Each structure stands twice: as C-alpha cells, then as structure tokens.
Amino acid sequence: MRSGRRGGLVLAKSKARGRGWVLAGILLVLVGGTLWWLLDVPGRRGPSSDTAEHGGNAAPGEDLTIWFASRPEDALVSERRRVPPSPTPFDRAKASLQELIAGPKSEAVRTISAEVKIRELFIDTQGTAYIDFSEALSQTHPGGPWAEMLTLRSIMQTLVANVPEIKRVQILIEGHEVETLAGHMDIRRPLDTTWVMNQR
C-alpha cells in the first residue's frame, strides 16, 4: 500500500514537471516569433523585385538580368543589376539595353561597344520590339560570325529575360533595316525566341 501511494506521488510530480517544460517551450516559440516578426524589416530580406511595394527602408527598384559573353567567348553569362522600378515594358526594355551597353562588372566580355546609343525603341501589340541603334553598333563591332552571334544573342536574351511581353526583336541601325550586323549575320527580319538558348 505504502509503496503504491509513494509511486502515485512520484508520477504526479513528473507529470507536473513535463507540463512546465511544454509551457516553457510554447512561450519560447511565441517570444522568438514575435521578436523575429518585429525585427524583420523588408530591407533585411535581400534584394527582390517587389521591395518597393512593401514600402521598406531600402531604395525602391527592381532587378534585371543582363547577359554578356563569357570569357572565353563561347557562351553567355548573366549579371544582376538593380535599377529604379520601370512602370512599363518600354521602360524596362530601355533600362535593360542601357545596362547591356554599360558593360559587365565581372570578368565577362561586353557584347556592345560603350559608344552605341539607343535612338528609338518601340514595342508593338504583337510583342515585336523595334530597337533603333546608332551606327556605332555595326561600325565598332569587331566582326566575325561568332562575335556577331554573341552580340545578337545577348540583346535577345536580355530583352526576353526582363520583358516577358517581347517575343521578337527587329534591329534597326540609324532608322533603317540592315542586311547584316557587321557583314555576316542576317538581321533583315525580326529575331525570334529561337535565339534564346539555355545559357549558364
């Protein structure tokens, strides 16, 4: 009898101790969660395209993916750029091309000379982007089919990656359609998304 009563007391004490641990755990989770929620300002989440919508302390903007030639020049590689938010596909396309012309910040190779200017840009309702470059695009190009291909593909890949509305790209130089970029590649007609390949 005695031993049975003693055993019941021990069991009751251990149950009470277990409830205490559970309550402490729940309390810890609640406090930790509250602290995490309070300290999680938008700027600490890292860059994202919807930062401006949260109205945090970080500068508003969006990320663009710009494609340059790899070194050695056998593929394209991408770099991220943070730019002010673009309200329209037109703005985003223009910002993307300007970053492409500005050149890479890593060891990648630029595909367009820094002397090139964007004269006009227009996106029609069918998703064809007409880009009018200055003549420096062809005049400063080193030539060669491979180099021309890399330039065209970097333009196409950059635009399609950042502006989903664009399906085709027609390149103009000084307001006119031209036969080739620098003597080889046929650019009389719009380039379509077959120019966009899986690149690293």
Next chain:
Amino acid sequence: MDRRTYTSERPGALQPIPRPLHPARGSVKVLHAKIYIRTSVAHHRTRIRHGGRSVIAPTSAQPQARWGRLVIIAVACLAILEARSTLVAQLPASPLPNEKIPTVVLDPGRGGSNQGARGPTGLLEKDITLQVATEAGRLIEELLGLHVVLTRTDDSDIPLEARATAANQAGADLFISIHAGGSLGTTRREFQTFYFDDMQGSLPAEPAPAQERDVSGEGGQRRRGAGPRPQLVLWDQAQRDFLDTSQMFARILYNNLRAQVAEEGRGVFGLPILLLRWVRMPAVLLDLGSLNDPGFEAKLRDDAYLQRAALGIAQAVNDYHALQR
C-alpha cells in the same frame, strides 16, 4: 608567299615536295600521271625483267634463245599495253569534250573600304583573306585540275549580293568564303567553319504557289508525262537544297584545317549567315581566327601558316570531290 609545289603520294594526302614542277607540266594531272606511270610501269618492268632472266639466263647461247627473245618481246608488248590501260583508268577524271570540270568559288572576305577586323599591329582581315584565297585557288587548279573562280582578285569592295551572284552564275559546285574575324574581347579564337542554319525556321521547303502547281487549270491532266516541272527557287531560299551537303563539307574542311595547321579549332557551327543563304550550291564560311588577339595576329602574319591553311582548303576540296565521285 613562298610558292612551293605539291604532289599526291597517296589518295587523300597532299604533301609538299622540295623540287619545283617542270615548267611545261604545271598541273596535278601530270603529277598524278607520273606517279601512276612510275608505279605501273615499274611493276610490270619488274615482272618483265624477272621473266626475262628466267628465260634468257640458262640458254642464252642456244638456238632456243631466239624463241626466248620473241617471248620476251611479246610479253613486253602486252605489259606496255596493260600499263597504258591502267594509267588511263587511274588518271584523275580526264575531262571529255562535253564533260564539265568542277568549279570551286573562293570568296576572299571584305575588301576595299570594308577592311574587316584589324590586328593590334595593323594587319587587316581583307589582306589575309585575299592571300589565303589566292594561294588556295592556285593549289586547287594546279593540284586538282579544277576550275577556280575568285570573287575578288584585288582590293575591291564587293557587295554580298555580287559575291553570291558570281558563284551562282558560274554554276559552281562548291563555295568557300574565307574570313578572319575578330573576337569581342582579346580572347584568342582559333579557326571555325560555318554552314547555313536559318535559326528562324523560315527556310524549310515550301510548296510552290497554287498557280505554279497547276498552270494548266485542268487538275494536272495535261501535264501527265510532260516531265518534271521547272522548280521555282526564291533567291532567299537558294541554299535550301544544300543544307546537309554544306554541313558535311564544313566538317571536311574543319578536319583538314586541323590536320594542316596542327591545332585545335573551335568547331563547326550552323548560323544564319546571309551570304551563304543566297548561294545555290554547297557553301561554307571559314573563319581563320581572331585577328585582334596579339598572338594570333602574329600567327596570321606567318606565310607558312597561311600556306598550310590554303593547303587544308585544297585538301578539303579534294576529299569532297572524292566523295562525290
């Protein structure tokens, strides 16, 4: 460029030989003929001598010696006739009066004010392409006996349309455009070969327009048995029927270049190159390498390197025509 001479010691290999060609026999046909004559006649002579010794030696002073001489003379006559027929059979495609000699168009890229790529020390693409094309043309004519058409022979700027037109007008069998383009950076880029590949998917064969399909208006009844109808080929689709052959020749050219210049190239690629689109024959573009790389520019200044490149082109043409026969 050092003008050396070449001969074919075995089918499929052109090797330089140190002695000059005989002035009166400056063609590959004569060289081939000499080799085959030597081979064939030597073979038969050996047999003749061998047979002669075995007949003459033991009985030279006997009356049967006359018969022996007669036998030798008869065998020698037969051997000469056989050697002649063997030689005729082995001569490389001796052109009959009505037989068309294959024509190869070599297109030295750039020219005139269109200088193309420029090396760090001033070497110009237009000069390199002309030098290699001229030498390759000479080798193809002299060693292979084929006709060669150069789209330019001096420092003139020829539009792409005119180059394609010259090739199509010549009814040529092969078109090789030679370039030495630059690279975007200072990356070294070795030679590459290209064939036409329309990346837009607009080049596949299209049916002829309705009025072309049935000009009689009688459901084709009147045309039954009238033979094949003339095929309408659009200027922009001139290369359409030669895509596979062009790709095959691009690989042949790449492999021969690699063997001759003893270095790895960058590969064989299909790209929408406008000039190739307009050419109605198997057509490739050879890019010798990036001229704006200092090391590679030095290599392209070396006449021996350019001559090996020209020899690679000639060898590729030889291999291609051997496959076509």
